[in-house]
Amino acid sequence: MQEKALLLTADYSSADDQRAERLLNFFGVRYLKRRATELGLPENKSVEKYRLVCSVQAFARVVGDLQNGSCNSNSLARQIHSVFLYSNGDPVAIANAVSQLSGATISIRRGAGRVTEWHIANEPDGMFGAMRGLRIQPSATHLGSGDFFHTDGESLTPLIAGEDRAGFVKLNCNGLPVFVSSERLIDIDAELTTFNFDIRDHFFSAVPLVSYIRWAFSQSSWHAPEASACLVIDDPLLKPTHGFVDFQELLSLMKRHHFSTNIAFIPWNWTRSVPGVVRLFRENPEHFSLSVHGCDHTRAEFGSPSQQRHYWKARQALDRMDRHKTATGISHDPVMVFPQGVFSEAAMSALKRTNLIASVNSDIISADPHPRTITISDVWDIAVMRYPFPLFTRRYPWEGIENFAFDALLGKPAIAIIHHDYCSDHCARLVNFVQQVNALQCAPTWRNLGDVVRRSCRQRLDSTGAMKVEMYGTELRIENRFDQPKRFLIRRRECEASAIQQICTDDQEVAWKQVDECINFEVDLKAGENRVIKIKFHDLVGKERNEDNLPYRFRTMLRRYLCEVRDNYVEPMRSRFAGSR
Numbered sequence: 148m149q150e151k152a153l154l155l156t157a158d159y160s161s162a163d164d165q166r167a168e169r170l171l172n173f174f175g176v177r178y179l180k181r182r183a184t185e186l187g188l189p190e191n192k193s194v195e196k197y198r199l200v201c202s203v204q205a206f207a208r209v210v211g212d213l214q215n216g217s218c219n220s221n222s223l224a225r226q227i228h229s230v231f232l233y234s235n236g237d238p239v240a241i242a243n244a245v246s247q248l249s250g251a252t253i254s255i256r257r258g259a260g261r262v263t264e265w266h267i268a269n270e271p272d273g274m275f276g277a278m279r280g281l282r283i284q285p286s287a288t289h290l291g292s293g294d295f296f297h298t299d300g301e302s303l304t305p306l307i308a309g310e311d312r313a314g315f316v317k318l319n320c321n322g323l324p325v326f327v328s329s330e331r332l333i334d335i336d337a338e339l340t341t342f343n344f345d346i347r348d349h350f351f352s353a354v355p356l357v358s359y360i361r362w363a364f365s366q367s368s369w370h371a372p373e374a375s376a377c378l379v380i381d382d383p384l385l386k387p388t389h390g391f392v393d394f395q396e397l398l399s400l401m402k403r404h405h406f407s408t409n410i411a412f413i414p415w416n417w418t419r420s421v422p423g424v425v426r427l428f429r430e431n432p433e434h435f436s437l438s439v440h441g442c443d444h445t446r447a448e449f450g451s452p453s454q455q456r457h458y459w460k461a462r463q464a465l466d467r468m469d470r471h472k473t474a475t476g477i478s479h480d481p482v483m484v485f486p487q488g489v490f491s492e493a494a495m496s497a498l499k500r501t502n503l504i505a506s507v508n509s510d511i512i513s514a515d516p517h518p519r520t521i522t523i524s525d526v527w528d529i530a531v532m533r534y535p536f537p538l539f540t541r542r543y544p545w546e547g548i549e550n551f552a553f554d555a556l557l558g559k560p561a562i563a564i565i566h567h568d569y570c571s572d573h574c575a576r577l578v579n580f581v582q583q584v585n586a587l588q589c590a591p592t593w594r595n596l597g598d599v600v601r602r603s604c605r606q607r608l609d610s611t612g613a614m615k616v617e618m619y620g621t622e623l624r625i626e627n628r629f630d631q632p633k634r635f636l637i638r639r640r641e642c643e644a645s646a647i648q649q650i651c652t653d654d655q656e657v658a659w660k661q662v663d664e665c666i667n668f669e670v671d672l673k674a675g676e677n678r679v680i681k682i683k684f685h686d687l688v689g690k691e692r693n694e695d696n697l698p699y700r701f702r703t704m705l706r707r708y709l710c711e712v713r714d715n716y717v718e719p720m721r722s723r724f725a726g727s728r
Contacts, residue, residue: 150366151177151195151367152179152198152363153181154168154178155209156183156202158182161202166332166333166335170335170356171200173527175367176364176368183205183209195228196226198227198230199228200231202233203234203235203237203327206230207243229323231326232325232327235331236331238255238256248318249318250302256295256297257292258290258295259293259309259312262310264283265284265285266307267282267307268305273365274359274362275556276588277589281548281552283347283350284347286350289347289349289350289351293330294330295314295329302318304318306326307354314351314355326355330355331352335524335527337522339526342510342511343510343526344527344550345546346550350549357557369558369606369607370558370605370607371529371603371606374561374592376563376593377436377599378408379563379596380566381564383410384711385419385421385475386420388715389567389714389715390715392567392570393570396573396574400578401434406584407436407593409435409436410438412471413441413444413707414440414442414463415442415444415707416707420474420475425475429475429476436595437479438597441460442463443703444707445486445702445703448485449485451493452493457493481504482503482506483507484507485508490513491515492535495538500687504597504600505530505600506538506539507540507562509541509543511525511531511538521533529557529605530603530620535643537620539560539600539619540559542564543564544563551587552587555587561584563584601623601679604618613635616636616637617639618637622681623637624677624678625680627675630675631674633672636669638666639665640664641661647684647685648685651680651683652680653678
């Protein structure tokens with residue numbers, strides 16, 4: 148049986164209806180689009196009850212039929228699983244509709260007044276996913292401009308509420324669950340205007356419908372097969388302490404509070420690791436891992452327009468990491484973390500031709516003079532795929548547990564970023580953050596950064612029973628969790644398919660084909676079987692000066708040592724003085 152939406156519109160599809168349609172498409176929801184005046188539904192035994200999604204304006208045309216349980220010759224109520232209503236910007240219309248359905252007088256008012264903290268219901272049937280039970284403070288601008296129900300606590304069930312006001316409610320209509328959002332839907336095709344998406348700025352326009360889709364289309368919409376998390380600390384050398392980071396103390400905390408840490412390691416430091424800390428990493432690979440943090444970690448190192456220069460720098464960085472592995476026995480995750488978060492389109496094109504499998508960054512917009520437009524839907528995706536190389540987003544703990552929870556609702560991995568100074572209180576803030584992540588209703592599995600990338604995908608069953616998979620990094624670990632053989636139909640967006648050398652698993656090459664700007668291939672797995680699929684690209688052809696001159700090397704060395712003086716002496720001293728005051 149297929150889960151399917153019925154997108155109901157008025158005589159003409161409005162901007163709000165188009166936003167709903169784009170959201171359904173983003174999550175891969177199959178839907179039938181109908182005008183309210185043409186609502187009669189054909190009996191279809193291959194489809195489960197329809198999930199009705201529409202604006203209040205369109206719903207007003209059919210509310211009488213739903214309440215009566217009939218529509219022409221079809222029993223409409225028998226064919227509808229649930230209803231989701233969104234605002235079309237007319238608070239009077241939505242108040243009237245909710246009042247008619249609930250049998251009580253419901254009012255809507257602009258602004259949240261003094262209500263600043265909002266509670267998400269802990270629904271027993273799983274709606275809201277990782278966001279269940281959270282208390283959130285949306286941005287003041289969002290609260291001041293929104294419309295909110297005034298509830299009496301009896302006729303409506305508040306799902307997102309603060310004191311006597313609600314932004315998302317549930318009620319019953321002739322046995323049907325009806326979910327109503329007081330706010331207009333978010334436009335996921337809008338340009339992202341901040342360094343990353345913040346759910347606190349879009350709370351009431353995004354969370355209700357995303358949560359409803361996850362609940363109503365749990366089997367057929369795009370979803371992540373598992374939730375992963377990793378903490379990344381930028382810059383530290385592998386010495387007993389770096390600034391406020393004490394590796395032995397950190398290991399003890401990881402074991403006690405069940406999390407993992409990836410060190411974004413600067414390849415320039417490859418000869419400087421201390422044996423005692425090396426042993427700590429080798430003996431605890433489930434807790435400690437390394438990724439590639441630039442090459443020399445100079446200013447805007449991967450921000451120039453020179454593709455050949457970036458290609459050489461990336462190859463040099465990987466060569467240094469390989470030498471570090473030979474000297475210490477510590478493997479590294481082939482993931483690039485950009486120094487200062489700066490990258491260019493040319494850098495992304497160059498990284499694709501190396502053995503790196505993805506990049507991870509806090510900033511989403513490239514440093515090019517005229518960067519390409521990044522939309523909200525780009526950032527909602529598991530990884531940003533607008534660039535030639537996949538970009539996974541990461542967040543600082545101060546962005547709030549609600550952002551990590553919303554990312555989990557979308558299926559994105561929880562990649563947190565800190566610097567050594569976040570550990571200045573003996574990691575008390577860090578432990579508090581980790582406990583919040585682990586307390587989410589859908590707690591993630593903590594992994595090294597490479598495994599987070601390899602296990603990040605989204606999938607859904609198609610009508611034939613095959614599993615459709617969207618791949619993001621250049622490596623994917625895919626697992627058949629069914630008790631019978633399963634065919635996996637894998638797709639990955641790739642604008643330069645001619646650069647692909649081969650697609651393979653550990654033991655065989657995989658045939659693939661290009662369709663539009665995507666590559667498609669198939670893999671058959673036995674019950675319980677898992678494989679790693681790798682996409683390998685041709686080397687970048689071209690010539691450019693492949694060495695750094697002496698002044699550059701001297702400036703790099705000076706920068707590295709001055710940064711260590713700052714981290715190990717200046718900042719701890721400043722912290723002690725601040726504490727004494």
